[in-house]
Amino acid sequence: MSPTPRAGELRWDIIELLFFAYRDFVGDADHELEAFGFGRAHHRVMHFVHRYPGLKVADLLDVLRITKQSLGRVLKQLLDEGYIVQKTGNNDRRQRLLYATAKGEALVGKLAGLQTDRINRAMQDIDPAGQETVRQFLRAMIDRDDPDKVLETIFGSGKKPRE
Amino acid sequence: MSPTPRAGELRWDIIELLFFAYRDFVGDADHELEAFGFGRAHHRVMHFVHRYPGLKVADLLDVLRITKQSLGRVLKQLLDEGYIVQKTGNNDRRQRLLYATAKGEALVGKLAGLQTDRINRAMQDIDPAGQETVRQFLRAMIDRDDPDKVLETIFGSGKKPRE
DNA sequence: CAAGATATGTCAACATGACTGACATAAATT
DNA sequence: AATTTATGTCAGTCATGTTGACATATCTTG
Known part of the structure; x- marks a missing residue:
């Protein structure tokens, strides 16, 4: 109110x-x-x-x-x-x-x-655990309902398209 | 090459x-x-x-x-x-x-x-130290040469405009 | 004080990347 | 055979960015 x-x-x-x-x-x-x-x-x-x-x-x-x-x-x-x-x-x-x-x-x-x-410049003073935290934050910022094909790949089963 | x-x-x-x-x-x-x-x-x-x-x-x-x-x-x-x-x-x-x-x-x-x-949703599973790491990452992604007035305030001396 | 620099506002003209809605074609599905 | 799907394309519009020129008020400097 x-x-x-x-x-x-x-x-x-x-x-x-x-x-x-x-x-x-x-x-x-x-x-x-x-x-x-x-x-x-x-x-x-x-x-x-x-x-x-x-x-x-x-x-x-x-x-x-x-x-x-x-x-x-x-x-x-x-x-x-x-x-x-x-x-x-x-x-x-x-x-x-x-x-x-x-x-x-x-x-x-x-x-x-x-x-x-x-x-890399932004990550240089952040340890691996911290870098994973940054990824976790960014992933959690993304809408998970109605994911497209690319997001399914990113979130889907841990498998990545390349590298 | x-x-x-x-x-x-x-x-x-x-x-x-x-x-x-x-x-x-x-x-x-x-x-x-x-x-x-x-x-x-x-x-x-x-x-x-x-x-x-x-x-x-x-x-x-x-x-x-x-x-x-x-x-x-x-x-x-x-x-x-x-x-x-x-x-x-x-x-x-x-x-x-x-x-x-x-x-x-x-x-x-x-x-x-x-x-x-x-x-808040994205941060809910991240502890305070991790949240500070996220801020650190985002700050470090920003160009520091030639900062405008707002960036000076953000980076300048820790002082914030409000709150 | 006169001259120049600065802060802002405004004009015309244009480019990019978005949008809607309609329609055409080829190929798949029912 | 009829319908749906995947794609491509047309015409027209809108929002937001650009450049360059110019006007006004005000501040600064010689």
Whole structure:
């Protein structure tokens, strides 16, 4: 009933830290992407296609939570410029399974390298147990109801797509 | 020289967890904002004006890293609809110091409540030391060169703007 | 005091990446 | 054979970002 039901307990600190941390984290990649004429949308598509080879278009729509129309534009560019290839599904020939090309992997790797540098810097004074705590926190921040294919893989049975 | 200079050491797990965690974290507020006809831009402006009362327009531009034109649009809406008020600076009468109204505070509080719920859920199995580790990680993810006024407050001397 | 710098506001024009809703095609399922 | 599914595409719109130019009030400096 009261207008500010929990004035003292709001997590202002974490809310702001998340804002600034994410701003600078994606900023690393943004800078590099400009040189390719790409934006964040391209990065996200490239990232997930690289990490989960054979991803269907429908899966990608679920993961990115954007519309077909929005995805179509960036996907077409990435296909045209040879960063991604499509293969017709074996079982279901309507499906277009997506794979990163060598060119695509190089780009994703470069961007992941920049972000990894930042993460390593941030983790350097945190012991392995603490690093696992950070992972635990991030995992627990994610909605578990209605998980998409990628989240199922991440949470599912401990199995990872690569490495 | 090699095309993928550190194939094995990239932090794919953290990179993806950050993506999903942030997606769902801002998703909480996005949903609520629709009811007000506002977007994320409005939320960010409201948040920082509320948290750092008397912020100058120039400070806000630094923090949000957007242009005057972009800020002007959303700020005008928030002023017109009574979520924020401007006061002329005492020392420098060119400055427009920004303050949240009661209406503005109510909105920010509501959104922060949603995000706090998610953070509390994520933190519930993490002990105080672990929670401090999470903060340490997030702080270390932020660029410290060229800090804006808000970051100076956050990092500066341990002093916090409120509470 | 006059001149220049600064803080803010505003204009036009444009780009990106999201959206909706409709429709087309091919292939699978019933 | 009819329906559903997976994908692609069209037209139009919106929110939020950009640049560059310019106006005004006010502060600072020579």
